[in-house]
Amino acid sequence: MTIDSENILNSILSSLERIDYIKPTEIPNIDLYMDQVTTFMEEHLQSSKRYPDDKILTKTMINNYAKNHLLPAPDKKKYSKEHLLLLIYIYYYKSILSIGDIQSLLEPLTQRYFHKDGEMNMQSIYEEVFSLEKEQVEKMKQDVTEKYETASRIFPEAEAEDQEFLRIFSFICLLSFDVYVKKQVIEKLIDELPKKS
Structure with missing residues (x-):
């Protein structure tokens, strides 16, 4: 197995630069x-697909999101800009x-911001949250590079072919652990959100 680790x-x-x-x-x-x-979402989120045949969003998905109250029902079968903002959050x-x-x-x-006018609304919240993106991408690039360099230094005694695989495997493990821990933190934060009375 030959892996071009460089x-x-x-x-x-x-790819992080293109996010x-x-x-x-x-x-x-x-x-x-x-x-x-569905066409709009397909066109605008196409770069996030892993495989060309992957679907970004289907009619069935949207209907299920509305049925499960993730998304307010459309008005006369039409979806507003705010619906699309929610669908973007759901997608991620x-x-x-x-x-x-x-x-x-x-x-x-x-409940608080959908179809609400004023300074604080769905669009202003979306803009504020996503305005942090570029700064986070730079931090992420640095973190990924550090994890890669850490994984590249281990298994010096392994044979060359095994060494490449083991280093990539270790790199994947480091990235996965990071995702796992952050997912745990996110779930804890969600569990602490005030519940509906």
Whole structure:
């Protein structure tokens, strides 16, 4: 097994550079039908797909989100800009959180700010949260590089072919442990959110 470990880090760092989010100005100010919503999300989140055939969002998913109260029901089968903002949150959360946890997190947000005017609304909250992204990407690149360098120094006694695999395996373990711990923290924070009375 030959692994080009030098290119792995460069590829990862390069992909982190390309991380972007959907800006509120990119979301239409008119309500959209279901097909328009799925097309919009597909076009704007395409770079986050692992495989070309992966689906970003399907009609069934959206219907299930509404049925499970993750997403307010559409108005006359049309979805507002605020619906799309919630779908973006759901898209990012669903790979690490349970549907119940996503609901616990989004329900207070939806109750307080969905279709509310004023300085604090769904769009202003979204903009504030995602404005931190670039700073976080730089910190993430540094953290990934440090983990990679740590993993690259271990198993010096292993044979060359095994050494490459074991170092990549260790790198994956370090990254996975980081995700695992952060997921535990997120779940603890969600468990501490005030419950509906």
